[in-house]
Amino acid sequence: MKRILEGKSIVITGAGAGLGAAYARHAARLGARVVVNDVRGEAAETTAEAIRSAGGEAVASAGSVASWDYCGALVDACLTRFGRIDGLVANAGILMHGRLEEMREGELRAMLEVNTLGTAACASHAVKAMLKQDGPAAIVNVASGSQAGDIAIGGYGASKAAVASLTYTWAMELRDTNVRVNAVSPLAHTAMAETNMKFLAQQSASREVVYTTLPQADVNAPVIAFLLSDSSVGINGQIVRIAGDELSYVTHPMIAEPVLKGRWDDGSVAAAFRDALLSRQHRLGLTYAR
Template sequence: MMSNNITGKVVVITGASSGLGEAAARHLAAEGAKVVLGARRADRLGALVSEITSAGGEALAVATDVTVLADVQALVDAAVETFGRIDVLINNAGLMPLSPIESLKVDEWDRMIDVNIRGVLHGIAAALPHMKTQKSGQIITTSSVAGHLVFPASAVYSGTKYAVRAICEGLRQEVKPYNIRTTTLCPGAVKTELLDHISDVEVKAANSDYVGQVGIPANSFARMAAFAIGQPEDVDVNEIIFRPTAQLL
C-alpha cells in the first residue's frame, strides 16, 4: 500500500475545539495521524477525543491557552511524552472581532495580537527545539485571505494575519538546516464559530450574511492541511490560498 505520509505522524493542533482545527483533527485522525488537541474548552476537546478514539483513532487533549507560553509548551511536551515525537504543529487558534479602527476597541485589538500573533510564536517556541533535535518536522500556520488583503473593519485582524505570514516566511528560510517544512494556510470564508465574537452589531450582521451565503464547510481546510502534510518529505508546500468559488474578495 502507498503511504499517505500522514499515517503515524504526531500532529499537534491548537484551536481544535471548534471550526477549522476540529475538522482538521477529525480528518487527520481518520488518515491515521495521532492528534494532540489544544484549546481552552476542555469539555469540547474531550468529546472530540472520545469520538476519534471510538472510531479507532488515536487522540489526546490538553487544555491550552495559547497566550500562555507554559500552556503551549505543556501541550507539545504531552505529545512528545505520549507519542514520542512531534511531526506537525498546526498553529491554528485565532479570533476575529472585526471593527472599524475609530471604534477604538483596544481590548479586542490586544486580544487579537495576543492570540493570533503571540499564540503562533508560542507554538513555534514550543515545537522548534523538538523538531531541531529530530531534524524533521512541519509547522503549519493558519493565516487568512485577510493576510493578503484588507477589507472594511479588518485592519487589525488583517494586521495579525499579515504578521504571521511574515513570521512564517522568515521561519521557512531559517529552518533549512533542520529539515523542517513550513506551510501557511490562507482560507477565505469558511463556516465556523469565528464570527460569534464580533461585538460590532452591524459588522457582525454583514459578515454573517456574507459567510452564510458563500461560506464553505470546515472540512475544506482539513483537506488542505492533509495535502500539505501528505506531500513527500522533500516537497514543502509553503502557502495555500483557498476561497469559496463564489467569494469575490
C-alpha cells in the first residue's frame, strides 16, 4: 500500500464512529498523523487508540464543531501536536427528520449549527494556518445527495446544500493559493444512514436514485485519502459522489437551456411558460444528468 499521506497532519471531525472513523483509520494507514474529533470524548479516544494500536499517530479532541471557538482550539491542537495542518475533513453532522409543517426551530438550528456553521468554522480556522505553510493543503467538506431535496429531510438537505455552496465559493477564493477545497457525497451503512433509509422507505414518493443496500463506510475512505493527498493537486471545487461501485462528480448548479430572450411583460411571460418552459421542468430530487 502506497503511503500517499506520509507526514501529513490531518484533522477529521465527527470521527468517533461511522464514516469519520473509517476516514481517520484509513488516513493513518497511509501515513497521516490524525487529530480525531468527536462530540463524544470516549468515541474520539476509541478511534485514536485504534490508530495508535495499529502503529499510527493520533490524538483525540472532544468538542462540538457548533462552537466557533472550539473549532479554533481543534486546529490549534493539530498545530501544537504536529507542527502544521495539511488537511481538514469536515465530516461532523447530524440529521433530524421533519416535513415542513413538522419542523421545529431547535432541530433546524442544531443541524445548521453543526453541519453548516461547524464546517465553516473549522475551515476558516484551518485555512489561516494552511496559507502560512509551504506545500499543498486540502479541505474536504462533506455534502450529501439530499442537497437536491428529499421528503422530510429539508433542514438537513439545506444544511448540506449550504456546504456545497461554501465549497464552490472557497475553491474560487483559494484557487491561486496552495489550498484546494473539494467535497464528497458519500454513501455508507452508518447509524444515521440506516435510520434515514428506514424513514424514507415509509414515505410515498418516487425517486430516480433508490438505495436498497448500503456499502460499508470503508468503501468511501480511499476517495477521502486521495483528495487529501498531493495526487489530487489540480482538483478544486468539485463534489465527488461515492455510491458503492459508482464514482462520479455531482453537477454544479447551471443555467439550463433554453434561455429565452424577449421583453418580459405579463403576456410574454405566460406564453413563455406555456410554450417552452412548462414541458422542460426539472425532475425533483437526486437524478442522473443525461
